Amino acid sequence: DQQVKQNSPSLSVQEGRISILNCDYTNSMFDYFLWYKKYPAEGPTFLISISSIKDKNEDGRFTVFLNKSAKHLSLHIVPSQPGDSAVYFCAANAIDLSSGGGADGLTFGKGTHLIIQP
Amino acid sequence: EAQVTQNPRYLITVTGKKLTVTCSQNMNHEYMSWYRQDPGLGLRQIYYSMNVEVTDKGDVPEGYKVSRKEKRNFPLILESPSPNQTSLYFCASSLSSNSPLHFGNGTRLTVT
Numbered sequence: 001d002q003q004v005k006q007n008s009p010s011l012s013v014q015e016g017r018i019s020i021l022n023c024d025y026t027n028s029m030f031d032y033f034l035w036y037k038k039y040p041a042e043g044p045t046f047l048i049s050i051s052s053i054k055d056k057n058e059d060g061r062f063t064v065f066l067n068k069s070a071k072h073l074s075l076h077i078v079p080s081q082p083g084d085s086a087v088y089f090c091a092a093n094a095i096d097l098s099s100g101g102g103a104d105g106l107t108f109g110k111g112t113h114l115i116i117q118p
Numbered sequence: 119e120a121q122v123t124q125n126p127r128y129l130i131t132v133t134g135k136k137l138t139v140t141c142s143q144n145m146n147h148e149y150m151s152w153y154r155q156d157p158g159l160g161l162r163q164i165y166y167s168m169n170v171e172v173t174d175k176g177d178v179p180e181g182y183k184v185s186r187k188e189k190r191n192f193p194l195i196l197e198s199p200s201p202n203q204t205s206l207y208f209c210a211s212s213l214s215s216n217s218p219l220h221f222g223n224g225t226r227l228t229v230t
Contacts, residue, residue, distance in 0.1 A: 006160075034218060043122070043208050043221030044161070089161060093216060105151055105176060105215065110160035 003027045004092050006109035014117050019077040021112050023090030026071065030092040034106065035064060035075045038087045047088075048075070080116045087111045120145045124209050124222035131199055132230055139194045139225050141209030149212045150192040151176070151219065152184065154205040161208065167192055168215060199229040 005024045013019045023033075031052035036044035050057040050064045050073065057064050063076045077084055090109040122143045131137055143150065151166040153176075163176030167186040181203055183195040192211075196203060206226050210219040 032216060036219075036221075041223070043210070043223050044219075045221065046218035049218060091161075105163050105166045106219065107163075107177075108153075108161040110158060 002110075003030075004090055004107050004109040006088075006090055006112045008112050009110070010113040010115065012115045012117060013080050015082060016079045019075075019080045019084065019114055019116070021075040021077075021088050021090075021114065023073045023075075023109055024071060025073075025092050027092070027094060027107075028071070029094040030107075032093040033064070033066060033073050034091045034093075035062075036089040036091060036108075038089065038111070044089055077114075080114075082116050082118060085114060085116045087113050120220070122209055122211050122220050122222040124207075124225050126225060127223065128226050130228045130230065133200055134198050137196050137199060137227075139196075139207060139209075139227070141192045141194065141222060142190050143192075143211040143220070144190065145211065145213075145220065146189065147211035147213055147220070148189070149215045149217070150186065151210045152182070152192070152194050153208045153210065154178065155208065155224075156205050164194070164207075166215075199227075201229050203227065204229050 003026050034049040035047040037047045038044040048059050048062050048064050050066050055066050066073045089111045091106040125140045148169050152164040153161045155161050162178045165184040167173045209222045212219045
């Protein structure tokens with residue numbers, strides 16, 4: 001059962017426009033969400049995160065929105081630039097109360113390949 | 119430079135021949151983890167470690183072993199590799215299990 005879903009395998013956006021990447025989750029215990037960006041032949045790099053106590057977090061051109069009731073988050077990139085072309089992974093974490101509060105690791109979505117067209 | 123270093127970057131081996139992929143981090147991170155990336159499946163966690171001598175299974179641990187004898191190193195061991203373990207492997211570390219992960223550059227393993 002896939003707990004973190006990125007339903008768009010790829011997305012093509014024109015340079016300068018807004019890119020919106022979506023992510024849905026099913027586990028109501030998830031309370032910390034992250035976006036990672038991955039270029040070919042490199043490991044994923046952390047982009048931005050949001051805690052469940054917030055509904056928005058902004059860092060420069062990147063904004064993450066969280067809708068807890070809908071179990072949905074999105075990453076907005078504006079304006080989109082050619083260097084933003086990469087695979088974006090959504091990830092979520094849950095506090096494992098049975099182990100004394102330590103989380104047991106991130107659950108990743110399958111990724112969305114963002115292509116920025118000039 | 120703060121980094122997670124995996125070796126080797128590429129490895130081709132045969133079924134049944136034991137191998138180890140090393141992972142080392144220089145950030146004094148407590149939490150370390152191994153993932154595999156497969157087409158259409160994204161990143162799946164194999165094993166993780168909260169601290170020295172503390173390891174636990176992730177989502178796809180079958181066929182793998184790990185050890186955490188010291189804080190900086192977290193090797194991934196395949197005792198008897200099989201072709202279905204052909205994949206791209208990533209090691210990652212973070213300050214705690216609730217902090218953003220830092221990933222290595224990956225190890226592409228092919229088992230024939």
